[in-house]
Amino acid sequence: MKKITPYFIPTIADLFFVILLAVLSLNMGERLLADCDTGYHIRAGEYIMETGAVPHEDMFSFLDPPPEWTAHEWLAEIIMALAHDALGLTGVVFFFALVLALTYYLQFRFLKKDSDHLLLLTGVVLLVITSSTIHFLARPHLFTFLFLVIWYFVLDRYQYGNKNYLYVLPLLTVAWVNLHGAFILGFVLLGTYFTGNLIYYFWRQGSDRQAHFRKCRAFLITGVVCLAASLINPYGLHILLFPFDFVTNEYILAHVREFQATSFQDFLIYKYLFLIMLAVLMTSRLRLNLIELILVLGFTYMSLYSVRNIPLYAIIVAPIIIRRLDDMMRMSENRVIRFLNERSDSFMETEKKARGFLWPALAVCLVLGVLVLGGFRHYFDPEVKAVDAVEFLKEEHIPGNMFNDDEIGDYVIYAAYPKYRVFFDGRNDMYGVEHMQDYLRVVSLGRNWENVLEKHDIQWVFFNADSLLSRHLCERDDWHLIYADHVAHIYVMDIPEYGYLIEKYGDVEPVVWEEEEEEG
Numbered sequence: 001m002k003k004i005t006p007y008f009i010p011t012i013a014d015l016f017f018v019i020l021l022a023v024l025s026l027n028m029g030e031r032l033l034a035d036c037d038t039g040y041h042i043r044a045g046e047y048i049m050e051t052g053a054v055p056h057e058d059m060f061s062f063l064d065p066p067p068e069w070t071a072h073e074w075l076a077e078i079i080m081a082l083a084h085d086a087l088g089l090t091g092v093v094f095f096f097a098l099v100l101a102l103t104y105y106l107q108f109r110f111l112k113k114d115s116d117h118l119l120l121l122t123g124v125v126l127l128v129i130t131s132s133t134i135h136f137l138a139r140p141h142l143f144t145f146l147f148l149v150i151w152y153f154v155l156d157r158y159q160y161g162n163k164n165y166l167y168v169l170p171l172l173t174v175a176w177v178n179l180h181g182a183f184i185l186g187f188v189l190l191g192t193y194f195t196g197n198l199i200y201y202f203w204r205q206g207s208d209r210q211a212h213f214r215k216c217r218a219f220l221i222t223g224v225v226c227l228a229a230s231l232i233n234p235y236g237l238h239i240l241l242f243p244f245d246f247v248t249n250e251y252i253l254a255h256v257r258e259f260q261a262t263s264f265q266d267f268l269i270y271k272y273l274f275l276i277m278l279a280v281l282m283t284s285r286l287r288l289n290l291i292e293l294i295l296v297l298g299f300t301y302m303s304l305y306s307v308r309n310i311p312l313y314a315i316i317v318a319p320i321i322i323r324r325l326d327d328m329m330r331m332s333e334n335r336v337i338r339f340l341n342e343r344s345d346s347f348m349e350t351e352k353k354a355r356g357f358l359w360p361a362l363a364v365c366l367v368l369g370v371l372v373l374g375g376f377r378h379y380f381d382p383e384v385k386a387v388d389a390v391e392f393l394k395e396e397h398i399p400g401n402m403f404n405d406d407e408i409g410d411y412v413i414y415a416a417y418p419k420y421r422v423f424f425d426g427r428n429d430m431y432g433v434e435h436m437q438d439y440l441r442v443v444s445l446g447r448n449w450e451n452v453l454e455k456h457d458i459q460w461v462f463f464n465a466d467s468l469l470s471r472h473l474c475e476r477d478d479w480h481l482i483y484a485d486h487v488a489h490i491y492v493m494d495i496p497e498y499g500y501l502i503e504k505y506g507d508v509e510p511v512v513w514e515e516e517e518e519e520g
Contacts (some may be wrong), residue, residue: 010121013112017105018363020129022229024097024136025367029378032093032138036385036407037426038080039414041073041139042092045081048074054234058430060413062401063456068241069430070235071119074179076140090371090378095140096365103146106451107315109158110153112499113161114319115326118351119344124325127276128318130269132311144182147172148315151186155193156319157292159215166222170229177230177239184243185312187223192298194219196291221302251433255440258308270303277317284324285331291321361431380411386488389462390415393490399497400459408462408488423456446474455464460498465511474510484508 010018025033032038040060048054054074058066071077083091093128108125135141151172157163176183194216201212233239246252253259264271281288281296288296295316305314329337340449370376382388386408394416402423404412409425424431424439431439438452445468452458461479463469470489473479480498482505483490489510492498 004204008170008358009350010359011351011354012118012359013105013108014354014359016108016125016129017101017360020104021097021101021367023096023494024100026376027088027372028136029093029376030381032136032463033089033094033378033380035137035426036088036380036410036414037093038138038410040410040425040427041077042080042084043413043417044071044074045077045079045084045475048078049081056235058427060417060422060425061431062423063435067432067435069427071141072181072235072239073140074234075175076143076180080138080140082208087371088377089380090376093137093378094371096142097367099146100136100144101360101363103142103149103195106146106153107149107318110156111319111322112147112293113153113157115322116405117329117341117344118347119340119498120322120325120329123406124318124322127269127273127316131273134216134268134270135311140180141182143176143179144185145311147176147179147183148185148189148312151189152315152319155189155219158218159193164218166218169222171223173226174232177233180313181239181243181246183230184240186226188298189295190219190223190226192294193291196289196294197288197313230430234339246321246429249429249433252428252436255436256428259306260288262304262307262310267476268307268310270314272316273317274300274303274305277321280321280324280328284328286324288320296320338396338505353372380414382487384487386411386462387415389483389488389490392422392483393462396501398490398492398501399459400456402460402462403453403456403458404462405443405464405467405488406439408464412462443467443469445469459493459495461489463489463491465489468509480506481508481510484511 032152042057043060043150047059048071055069055071063068067437079095080092081096085091087094104125107128108121111121111125151169153169154165158166167217169190173183173186176186189253197212197215197219201216204212205388227240230240231237235242262270264267275371277296277300279492299309299313299316300392329341332338380387390411393412397419404423406424406426406428409422411421412422424435428436438455440446442449442452461469461473463490465484465486470491473491474481474489478494479491480494481489481491482498482501492501494502
């Protein structure tokens with residue numbers, strides 16, 4: 001019987017890569033496009049390539065003067081624009097599916113440095129992935145997942161494995177600082193490892209003390225070089241301050257859904273990972289060292305503070321959990337655990353024969369081939385996005401300033417810029433607190449909400465169909481509904497400028513409410 005060539009034996013990491021790439025590219029493309037922020041990122045990338053300059057002020061809204069805009073994700077936006085130019089939204093989906101597949105492929109391979117228990121590794125990485133799907137969106141923050149995995153591994157290998165790859169971090173910094181604002185997490189991790197070693201240096205004696213001093217010095221030098229490397233960006237020092245300005249803006253964080261506090265009442269796999277972490281830390285004979293303690297406390301707090309941080313938490317706690325679970329399982333005399341250990345050792349023998357790389361390369365070629373040949377096409381879902389309403393806008397020409405929902409604004413930028421410019425979109429940090437307060441005052445029909453429309457000379461409204469604002473305008477005689485579907489409504493003021501539209505379309509019926517009445 002012929003032996004199977006090692007290159008044809010897939011590793012577990014290979015399987016994670018192939019499955020993630022195929023599922024996300026072919027079956028879950030619309031899931032990655034669940035947020036229309038993807039759209040404005042694409043158009044921003046196109047604008048940068050057309051003008052040859054990174055913008056310092058907004059071009060997508062009608063506000064005058066235009067707000068200052070720190071396009072801190074400019075490099076990611078160029079990459080998204082290139083992917084879109086090649087295959088449309090399908091290309092963007094494929095690219096970010098590839099980023100996610102590579103992220104968890106690398107994480108599995110890195111975690112295998114701490115444990116050779118394949119069953120344990122597979123279970124924990126599955127938990128990490130399923131916990132993180134809450135923020136699987138085709139947006140620049142996915143680069144942070146990938147860079148965080150690599151950065152964490154480099155620091156861990158130097159701290160615990162005496163492998164010095166620290167020279168890689170400044171190179172990563174140059175890319176990360178131009179891809180996504182969460183590059184600051186790299187400095188947080190460097191600071192954590194430096195602080196832990198510094199405390200141990202003053203706490204311990206003998207050769208251990210000198211070892212911690214050497215590590216302190218290496219982390220400090222690396223941090224200084226990374227800081228210098230981070231200045232290689234179009235905004236200079238300002239981009240280093242941007243993350244702090246954003247995370248300290250309590251008003252914006254309190255009113256953006258993805259920055260809301262995590263609720264265990266929602267169906268989140270995260271809560272099971274969280275409970276497993278607690279159980280493991282309480283029962284393991286291996287105590288947390290100071291660095292692990294800071295990481296667990298810091299990233300657990302971040303995950304509870306904001307649901308957006310759950311994937312970051314999952315990446316950080318995975319190796320800490322695995323080290324302790326591996327020790328517990330190897331030390332256990334339980335018959336079931338011993339059986340699982342034996343099965344894992346058997347699988348590991350097969351794993352050692354595999355060489356890897358072939359299956360991921362084949363998966364990339366096959367999936368890309370299917371997409372290029374038109375086997376799958378991905379779009380923003382017209383059942384939940386204002387796709388049809390924007391097509392209506394493109395056929396008509398509605399003059400004047402528009403008031404719009406933020407998600408609708410994102411899609412208008414993608415599908416109808418520069419013909420139409422928006423009042424608000426997903427760039428909450430750019431618009432600032434005052435403008436966001438104006439937006440929310442109208443949305444909630446707050447006190448003097450109509451003054452906001454007068455202030456910005458708003459003459460027509462493009463908003464979510466089933467919203468308080470839409471219901472209110474439908475009752476008004478001075479506003480006319482000229483377009484309605486189950487996603488969005490378009491209203492114009494009762495002024496001569498819109499007389500032809502009112503005469504052409506009359507007052508259409510609000511689709512959502514009719515359906516609700518029929519069901520009742």
